[in-house]
Amino acid sequence: MTLLEQLNQEMKQAMKQKDKEKLSVVRMVKASLQNETIKLGKEQLSEDEELTILSRELKQRKDSLQEFKSAGRDDLVKKLEIEINILQEYMPKQLSDDELEAIVQSTIQEVNATSMHEMGKVMGAIMPKVKGKADGSKINMLVKKHLS
Known part of the structure; x- marks a missing residue:
């Protein structure tokens, strides 16, 4: 199952469960993947390219998390922590x-x-x-x- 197929399933499930945070993150990742596909002019992205996009999205959120923590924006920190946890579900197991x-x-x-x-x-x-x-x-x- 490709990442895009997995995201489609997760999106349907999030809609049924009315999980707004997960739905938002899944839609955002899906959009990023589709934008990259269009940009590269390909039919489908390789696993490596998908991983690069996921890593980029995760890094952006981690960087923002640090900024929000230092600015004392606890409301945004909590939201980003949820997004980071959702994104990490799609990442490969981290090395020890x-x-x-x-x-x-x-x-x-x-x-x-x-x-x-x-x-x-x-x-x-x-x-x-x-x-x-x-x-x-x-x-x-x-x-x-x-x-x-």
Whole structure:
């Protein structure tokens, strides 16, 4: 089942259950997927492209969440937390810290990186491996720790 098919089912279910928050998020994700499909001129997006869009939507909400928290907008914080939880249902299972640590160490060895000057090379090799399964800032922090 493609993500779009899953979203259609979730949308119907949310309508029946009168779950306004989930319905809103599902419609928004569905619209983002359809807009990207049109933009790329494709019939259907690949799983990787769908994951990229989901990751982008999740990142936007997490960034906004931090802004709203610092501005003291508790009403918007609660709404965004709900949206983030709904979006995470569609994301792949996140990697544990130990799994991330192992991936970072093996990738550093693969590219023979020895200093912080090669951080870009390491990040470029790691990100496709963990796409959608780990937060980029967390990976960045681990790479810095191992290269310094």
